[in-house]
Amino acid sequence: MSDQLEHYFTSNRQAHLEELSQFLRIPSISVGTEHKEHIRKAAAWLADSLKSGGMEHAQLLETGGNPVVYADWLHAPGKPTLLIYGHYDVQPSDPDDRWDSPPFEPTIRDGKLYARGATDDKGQLFIHMKAVAALLATEGKLPVNIKWCIEGEEEIASKHLFALLEKEAEKLQADAVVISDGPMQERGVPSILYGLRGLCGFQLDVTGPRHDLHSGLYGGGVQNPIFALSELLASMKNNEGTITIDGFYEGVEPLSEADRERFTTLKHDDAKVQRDLAVNALFGEAGYSFLERTTARPTLEIHTITGGFQGEGIKPIVPSSASAKLSCRLVDQQDPDRIFELIERHIELHKPAGVEVKLTLLVKGKPFRVSTDNPYIQAAARAYEAGFGASPVFVRAGGSIPIVDSFSRLLEAPVVLMNFGLPDENLHAPNEHFHLENFDLGLRTVCHFVRLVGAP
Known part of the structure; x- marks a missing residue:
């Protein structure tokens, strides 16, 4: 990290957090129709913010539902193009009486930013926005080309994004898709998802x-x-x-030796899961561990x-x-x-x-899987090492994000799932929050990643 870039993040930290708080104050809830006005307000806010950060062609792509925000910066001829995906819609905040502070009045306590959408996904998306803007502000150019695809219906199963991807495949074409919309393995242990069910x-x-x-x-x-x-x-x-x-x-496919070795390195405690769930035994497909059953089978x-x-x-x-x-x-x-x-x-x-x-x-x-040997995945791993000072673990997730396979298949590009949230940040629940330590480290990690991808 250059001294100039480090100074930029340090001197602009408070301004960045205030800007993120503006974003979080918009109750862009996609469930139902009550917040249609706020949905469009959040989309317009994003387009303006991307434009002020140096992006071009910022616009709202209409979908028949909530709009998708698109912008780009395409002035690195011969260099890879990254498509950064995120979502600006959030879950409802109820039950509101279970929040320790109002869900749409961002509050910082104990190094954590509390608000609906703080970790899912506004805070993590904002990391990419400010990292790219910082590189432009300090260096006057980017080492790669950047495109943005930010939707407003992720929390309602991306109802219209699939059709938009098919319609706008040429506009969205990229060498890799980057998504940050979930938790790392644990605090201080970054992780890269290479499989989704x-x-x-x-x-x-x-x-x-x-x-x-x-x-x-x-x-x-x-x-x-x-x-x-x-x-x-x-x-x-x-x-x-x-x-x-x-x-x-x-x-x-049978689990490879490499897959099983990765599960072993996670050092999962089955007995703790059993105690936490208060069950007298874990149960599942014979011949597989708890982690294998819940992520890879x-x-x-x-x-x-x-x-x-x-x-x-x-x-x-x-x-x-x-x-x-x-x-x-x-x-x-x-x-x-x-x-x-x-x-x-x-x-x-x-x-x-x-x-x-x-x-x-x-x-x-459909399920999704990418080789951990993919050069973009390896660049993400090296970026985590530089940003967090720790080697990431490679994990498969038990959940499903159908749009990830659609990106990979329609754009014929690998998807890099590099997250900055933590498992205990109450996404979808009262008192959702985002650890500002990961916000700071995430900014630096994304800068490292962009530079590594654009390196000769």
């Missing part, structure tokens, strides 16, 4: 008689939809945690079961219907559409007599 969520409805029946008159004589649903659910997984849907594991989980009388006491009926909501986390080459077809076939083959079944796809997303 895909998703296939669906609802299973089972219907029997045209209305609820008196169990004394009809019990034992007609199929009970709850029993039928229970049979179907039980047929999908055995007592060793293996999913028994024929063809489900097609496209799942596919799953099938039941989220909701409904049917029959739900009130206090008992209502002795044979219910007319029952339903369940489930989802599968997917890895490697598993495709959510193919998985849904396999589940449909399994349900049809195992459907008990006396009921009808209906399967409805609710949500889907």
Whole structure:
């Protein structure tokens, strides 16, 4: 880090935090329609801020929903182009009475900035904005070309971004996509995500008689939809945690020695998880550790079961219907559409007599994985070493971010997931906050990354 750049960050720190606070005061909640005005205010604020930081062509790209903010700086001929993605929408703040300070009045306490959106994702996005602006201000140019794609619907599953990527693929074309929208492994231990699981969520409805029946008159004589649903659910997984849907594991690659070594280096404490969850045992697919099961292996989980009388006491009926909501986390080459077809076939083959079944796809997303040997990933690792003074760990995440695969596939570019948040920062919960230590280190890390990518 040059003395000039270090002086810039030190002397402008308070101004940067005040500017970030302006951004955080905008309640850009994307759930529902109540905050449409604030959504557009946040998008306009971003465009103005990018422009004041030296970016060009700052504009709002209309999507049919909330606008996407685009800007660029393309004056480094022959150098790579980075597309920086983030989102300006936030989750609702409720329950507001659980916050120690108002959710849209940013407050600094104990070295942490408290506000809705502080870590998810305004604070982390702001790091990139100010790092790029700092390089321009101190050096008059950038060592790479930069594009921005900042959406306002991430918290509602990026409803319109997929179509925009297809429509604007040429405008957004880049050599790599950079995203900071999640936690590091832990404080002082930066991490780079090289894998995300895909998703296939669906609802299973089972219907029997045209209305609820008196169990004394009809019990034992007609199929009970709850029993039928229970049979179907039980047929999908055995007592060793293996999913028994024929063809489900097609496209799942065996864990390599390198993958398993990375899991070992994380030094995960299974016993602590068991104690924290207050369960008498952990359970999952045989032959795999807890970390492997929850990040690198596919799953099938039941989220909701409904049917029959739900009130206090008992209502002795044979219910007319029952339903369940489930989802599968997917890895490697598993495709959510193919998985849904396999589940449909399994349900049809195992459907008990006396009921009808209906399967409805609710949500889907493909898994994502990038080689840790990719030069952009390696540049991120070296940047963390310079910025944080610590080598990052390479991790696979159990969650799903469908838009990451879309970026990789439509733009044919690697995605670099380098995060600056921490796991305990209450994203989506009351008292969301962002550690300012990571804000400071993140600024320097991004500068190192940009320079490494643009190096001859």
